Amino acid sequence: MPDIAPRYTPTEIEEKRLKLWDEKKPFHAHAGAHTKGPYTIVIPPPNVTGVLHMGHALNNTLQDILIRYKRMQGFDALWMPGTDHAGIATQNVVEKQLVKEGLSREILGREKFMERLWDWKKHHGDTIINQLHKLGSSCDWDRTRFTMDDDYSHAVVEVFVTLYERGLIYQGSYIINWCPRCQTALADEEAEHKDAQGNLWHIKYPLKNDPSNFVVVATTRPETMLGDTAVAVNPKDERYTHLIGKTIVLPLINREITIIADDFVDREFGSGAVKVTPAHDPNDFAMGRRHNLEFINVMHPNGIMNHNAGSFNSLDRFEARQQIVKALEEQGLLLKIEPHSHAVRRCYRCDTIVEPYLSKQWFVKMKPLADKALKAFHDGDLRIQPKRWEKVYENWLVDIRDWCISRQIWWGHRIPVWYDEHGNHFVARSEVDAKAQAKARHGKDVMLKQDPDVLDTWFSSWLWPFATLGWPNTSADLKYFYPTATLFTAPEIIFFWVARMVMAGIEFMGEVPFKDVILHGTVRDAKGRKMSKSLGNAIDPLEIIKEYGADALRFSMILNSGQDIYISKEKFEIGRNFTNKLWNASRFVMMNLKSEAKIDDFSQIDLKNLDTASLWIISRYQTALTDVTKALEEFRYSDAENTLYEFFWATYCDWYLEMIKGRQDDINTQKTAYLVLKNTLKILHPFIPFVTEELFSYLDGKETLLTLEPWPLIETRYINTAAQSDIGTIVELLTAVRNVRAQWNIKPNEPVECVIITSESARACIKANEAMIQRLVKIAAIKYESSAEGIKNSATGVIGEIKFFIPLGTLIDVAKEKARISAEIAQMEKSASAIEGRLANEGFVQKAPTDVIEKERMRMQELKTSATALKKALECLV
């Protein structure tokens, strides 16, 4: 192996690593390869239309950290990758292309259009997968699935048919959310509420028998009045009781409608009378059913008024609105226009205002599914983090409404339903099955036509955790790797995806699809705005990778992640600087490293002859490892990185490597520096996989696939414990400094660095005064042994022994130092008297718990003695 290159070039080494990983396939998971069992996660499948954005980068980095960690722990760690066909989104993209060519899907016809879509998928659909790959995601790439793969589609059909057979899928005419631009039905979740400034138009509806009298109705959508088939009032509303049953002549088209009474009507709102348009409003639809009203549809699916609109036929719905208002005004039927802000539903894909529209669609009956998902949650089969999202999940399931799953587009899973010429439907797994059913029904072969619609995208994604493993076929993999362990995703899709996956998992696998759901924040710019292309504030992850490296991208992002993540380009310098530091420190350790120093285990270090700084770093390393492991177990990745950043940079580099300069010939020191670095690289690997593996391979002297290396063991014997105080040690320590100065001939104003090993009892006291002592004598590190046995194992075997080495050249200003210490003494005395005051307070003594009082008393004692000791210490400074 050649030496580590003097300069760190992320792009180069990342390419090299990716190539190696593609070749060796270390991410491939075999059922039963390891004793620890399976650990599965599935990727939230990105859309095939997508290009990598920061949200993906975050989501996938989190998953990669988890799965690499689990792999190193010895699990059969499977990360299932794949993409979603994203029905409407993808169809829109291709339709836009067609427009450029002067074509449309109607011109092309279904078959040709589908070809174009598959073509598009083939050439662009894997873009995002390649980009995730670049990020270092350790997915089992050979298993990459697509929601429209043959076997996956098979699963979708199976689910549809099974649910139908279980009575959980039905067809019906209802008011659904209709996007006039995409010309398809949308689920409730796909029609987003957005506030809009509109008007409330108050319109006079004349009575038939008394045309000079009116009922006033208010509406935000005047164009729908053409489809009115009643006016409703509250039965308890005295203003109107005499009018119930009377006839009204609907203005503009002079159709006669009746005044009905319905409890739904709010007497307080508007005029207290409501126009009823059963074909264009969900409430009115319900009223229409209750009162057997006529359903008059006044619009074409594209939002253009139809023949029922009389003279407004062929106008766009918003144009019609204006014309109608104008006409009403001219006829003196417009009472007033009131500004009114309300929420309007818009298509989540194209932002077009959604029209409540009456049509025949397929629905999933959600209540029975939701109840099971709720029960699983209440039974603790499912945990959601952060906890505040639990309620969101719960509420949605409690108030759940049926799910409209048919879409009037072509890109997607065709609904497995066939119709005969009478309109009877046959739900079947295949056309052959459907034909057989029809034959049984009619006693002869009949012509069947398949439903032209396709299924909602989420009707396939909700099967993702098990359909990717081959369901409905029972494979060994499915049995072994299901259920998955943890799901990392964005809170936006709790309803769309998470809750529905839980339902499908329980319904078809009899088990929740994952134990833990971790919902992470949104990536925002420095000003807190969502990153989006349209705002122009998006930072392209690929650009960051190119400039700083994927490791830097990953590291910076996770380090920055709080609830939401605020990112600007400069933030990525932290990651770049850190990886660069890692590189240089490794170079330093490798300089003049003897080959026998290349060890794998701490037991190969002769602790008895080890310098104290090395003992200290081993202990600090063990502490860091413990903290990081704990943080990883609790999904606190930002904390884990912080610990590592601190440990490696501030502790290992700034202190330890500086301290051992000059004694690097010592084989034990070399061993320690080497092994601690090597293990730190391991611990850092899940976070920054490229640079750690590259450096590890240099250190190891051979190509190593770090993700297959075992996670380092926590060796508690190297970890120090806390204890009580022994103020004498400080005095002893400071006196010793004087002696050492004399012995080593160091000038009085020249500070020295030292590491001490001391008894457990001195810890608290030294700890409390560490800052001051460091200034005074530069205590680099303190090693504590907590028991007699520990002391026996320690390098010196002597309690309270103080070792000094490495005089520093930096001068300090003694007078300034004295002033500082005096200030500290004053501070301590102040604190002590504050506690004294508290202890003198009757209320405190009477009401505070005794252990608190005891603690306070001890603290005051400590402060007092510390202050005394420091006063003595001042005398040391000549």
Add this chain to the structure above:
RNA sequence: GGACCCGUAGCUCAGUUUGGUUAGAGCGCUUCCUUGACAUGGAAGAGGUCAGAGGUUCGAGUCCUCUCGGGUCCACCA
């Protein structure tokens, strides 16, 4: 209209669950330093009425109420 989250140093956040040391960290900033691992570096330092008001308490960043500011999710009053 309902529910939730956030407000702590110039910036990003810990700390609040269970009230009890002198409220912490990183970045940034200031000053100084560098000829051999690293200026993508090293050392030292300044910087906070814990959004505001009131309450509970011997004691509040932490618990309660309200106000202000920022954000998110849900929602069929036309």
